[in-house]
Amino acid sequence: MYFLKRxxxxxxxxxxxxxxxxxxxxxAPGGPFDRDRAPASPEIxxxxxxxxxxDEPVWKQYGxxxxxxxxxxxxxxxxxxxxxxNDIIAQGLPVSMSLGVxxxxxxxxxxxxxxxxxxxxxxxxxxxxxxxxxxLVVCVPGFVLAPLLILIFAVKLQWLPVALWDSPWHMILPVxxxxxxxxxxVARLTREGMLNAMQSEFVTAARAKGLAENKLLFKHAFRIxxxxxxSYSGPMLADLLTGSFIVENIFQIPGIGVFLVNxxxxxxxxxxxxxxLLYAVLLVGLNLVVxxxxxxxxxxxxxx
Amino acid sequence: MNDEKVDSSKLIVDGTAVGEAAVDSQLxxxxxxxxxxxxxxxxxxxxxxxxxVALLLAIVAWPLLLKTTGGSFAHIHNPNQLSDAQxxxxxxxxxxxxxxxxRDVFSRVLFGxxxxxxxxxxxxxxxxxxxxxxxAVAGYAGGxxxxxxxxxVDVLYSLPSIIFVIVLITTLGELLxxxxxxxxxxxxxxxxxxxxxxxxxxxxxxxxxARIVRGQVLTLRTRAFVEASRVxxxxxxxxxxxxxxxxxxxxxxxxxxxxxxxxxxxxSFLSFLGLGVExxxxxxxxxxxxxxxxxxxxxxxxxxxxxxxxxxVTTLLALNFLGDGLRDAxxxxxx
Numbered sequence: 001m002y003f004l005k006r007x008x009x010x011x012x013x014x015x016x017x018x019x020x021x022x023x024x025x026x027x028a029p030g031g032p033f034d035r036d037r038a039p040a041s042p043e044i045x046x047x048x049x050x051x052x053x054x055d056e057p058v059w060k061q062y063g064x065x066x067x068x069x070x071x072x073x074x075x076x077x078x079x080x081x082x083x084x085x086n087d088i089i090a091q092g093l094p095v096s097m098s099l100g101v102x103x104x105x106x107x108x109x110x111x112x113x114x115x116x117x118x119x120x121x122x123x124x125x126x127x128x129x130x131x132x133x134x135x136l137v138v139c140v141p142g143f144v145l146a147p148l149l150i151l152i153f154a155v156k157l158q159w160l161p162v163a164l165w166d167s168p169w170h171m172i173l174p175v176x177x178x179x180x181x182x183x184x185x186v187a188r189l190t191r192e193g194m195l196n197a198m199q200s201e202f203v204t205a206a207r208a209k210g211l212a213e214n215k216l217l218f219k220h221a222f223r224i225x226x227x228x229x230x231s232y233s234g235p236m237l238a239d240l241l242t243g244s245f246i247v248e249n250i251f252q253i254p255g256i257g258v259f260l261v262n263x264x265x266x267x268x269x270x271x272x273x274x275x276x277l278l279y280a281v282l283l284v285g286l287n288l289v290v291x292x293x294x295x296x297x298x299x300x301x302x303x304x
Numbered sequence: 305m306n307d308e309k310v311d312s313s314k315l316i317v318d319g320t321a322v323g324e325a326a327v328d329s330q331l332x333x334x335x336x337x338x339x340x341x342x343x344x345x346x347x348x349x350x351x352x353x354x355x356x357v358a359l360l361l362a363i364v365a366w367p368l369l370l371k372t373t374g375g376s377f378a379h380i381h382n383p384n385q386l387s388d389a390q391x392x393x394x395x396x397x398x399x400x401x402x403x404x405x406x407r408d409v410f411s412r413v414l415f416g417x418x419x420x421x422x423x424x425x426x427x428x429x430x431x432x433x434x435x436x437x438x439x440a441v442a443g444y445a446g447g448x449x450x451x452x453x454x455x456x457v458d459v460l461y462s463l464p465s466i467i468f469v470i471v472l473i474t475t476l477g478e479l480l481x482x483x484x485x486x487x488x489x490x491x492x493x494x495x496x497x498x499x500x501x502x503x504x505x506x507x508x509x510x511x512x513x514a515r516i517v518r519g520q521v522l523t524l525r526t527r528a529f530v531e532a533s534r535v536x537x538x539x540x541x542x543x544x545x546x547x548x549x550x551x552x553x554x555x556x557x558x559x560x561x562x563x564x565x566x567x568x569x570x571x572s573f574l575s576f577l578g579l580g581v582e583x584x585x586x587x588x589x590x591x592x593x594x595x596x597x598x599x600x601x602x603x604x605x606x607x608x609x610x611x612x613x614x615x616x617v618t619t620l621l622a623l624n625f626l627g628d629g630l631r632d633a634x635x636x637x638x639x
Contacts, residue, residue: 020468139617141569
């Protein structure tokens with residue numbers, strides 16, 4: 001019931017987001033047609049505007065857009081007029097998705113391991129180094145990390161390719177560049193969760209019954225410690241899928257991120273609104289999934 | 305000030321509340337002293353604070369040094385001075401090497417720091433004002449006002465913020481370019497553009513602050529000293545300004561220290577994309593972007609990335625350690 005309500009709330013939310021994006025891009029001076037190679041004659045420009053209904057009032061355009069959207073049609077890119085936005089998404093999204101999901105796996109595997117080890121070895125050197133590294137990678141933005149990785153592993157050592165997205169070898173550097181920040185976040189969350197769990201009563205009780213420390217860590221503390229990580233994983237996956245355009249840019253990966261920056265500079269109205277909506281759907285949907293997963297993992301959690 | 309003194313003659317009416325209020329206010333002074341002591345014991349946090357002070361001093365001192373020494377030293381280290389000494393690796397004369405136009409990278413990093421840190425400070429202040437007011441009003445007013453304000457925050461949370469920043473910045477930038485200001489005084493227009501960027505970054509970073517402040521206010525408003533002052537007839541705005549906001553000081557300071565690195569990061573990210581500050585002005589983001597532009601398979605100009613990137617990372621690290629230290633010292637719960 002709760003989730004149905006949330007789902008119902010998502011619809012007006014997405015409407016608000018699409019309307020905001022729709023109006024905002026149109027507020028900017030200049031349009032999609034005045035930056036073409038040769039300055040088109042006013043007649044041509046007007047014809048183009050009429051063809052794409054840009055001469056109508058904004059609310060009418062928005063209504064038309066929503067109508068098309070109801071049929072699953074995101075419209076035609078105004079800059080590259082032989083492509084429609086659906087094609088752009090269909091081409092770029094799988095690439096961005098696989099990059100995001102791989103980075104997600106990397107961040108989870110690395111972060112949970114480091115977080116677990118630092119918590120289990122609390123106060124020893126493994127904890128200090130691990131915790132410091134986790135803090136460090138959280139402070140290294142992708143646009144610093146990616147070029148450094150390229151310089152070291154691709155240019156200097158020549159172990160891995162510099163750019164592009166062809167073979168598994170091409171994927172290693174971008175996935176690390178994108179995922180390392182989140183690995184650090186997950187490690188910090190896991191460590192904190194483990195330390196909290198180790199102080200809770202059921203762990204003390206299990207220890208009093210003579211349970212081995214290793215079993216205690218794995219079977220009891222860890223299960224509780226992953227809960228904050230689970231609730232972070234929704235926004236994290238959304239960030240990974242939407243925030244990858246720096247990495248896509250540097251490694252020249254043909255994902256969706258490239259279009260985002262270019263389209264808002266080109267006033268490619270339909271592409272901007274389409275991508276904003278796509279990202280909003282991802283964000284809202286993933287948060288919903290995470291909250292649902294939460295009820296499965298922790299029976300104490302009930303939503304009203 | 306005055307009406308409070310008049311009111312205090314009536315204090316006998318509710319002696320217990322006033323007594324509790326006095327204890328409350330004493331407790332909060334002790335609390336901040338204890339927090340300060342805890343903070344001083346946190347090595348990484350104190351070290352980070354000193355690093356930031358040193359960085360600030362360097363930013364202020366370096367231009368002054370260049371101005372006072374003058375001569376060839378100032379000429380060589382002028383961050384905007386083009387020369388034939390392209391791509392010199394770090395050495396005795398150019399500590400961080402030189403870039404594609406033969407400019408001294410050390411100077412450029414320090415002058416870029418002005419922009420990056422200023423963005424951090426201004427943006428953080430903007431987020432402070434909006435976040436604290438929003439959260440305090442929501443928490444204090446309660447009821448429908450609270451519901452409306454916090455639902456707005458929820459909606460803004462689920463916006464893909466980076467898209468809106470990009471759209472907003474390009475929109476505002478273009479609007480400004482076409483306005484009369486540019487024709488009349490280009491220098492002023494440039495400064496306004498930078499200020500817009502600063503304020504815009506602050507304007508999208510206040511959501512967490514609002515949530516935290518609201519939570520704090522909700523617990524504070526039931527405390528004895530707040531009730532006492534309400535009984536004495538103080539207006540809501542006065543209670544907020546004199547009693548509630550001073551008491552959430554610790555929490556606010558902590559989140560300021562954690563907001564600042566986020567905003568610095570945002571700016572360098574936008575500058576990296578070419579949407580932030582415009583040349584010849586430089587920030588750490590634009591410097592790194594220039595370094596990335598020089599990556600080629602033949603020669604490695606590592607210093608163009610390592611030095612600006614290193615200073616950026618160290619600053620972010622110091623701010624985060626400082627924020628963590630403050631949070632531990634004040635024992636702030638994030639939820």
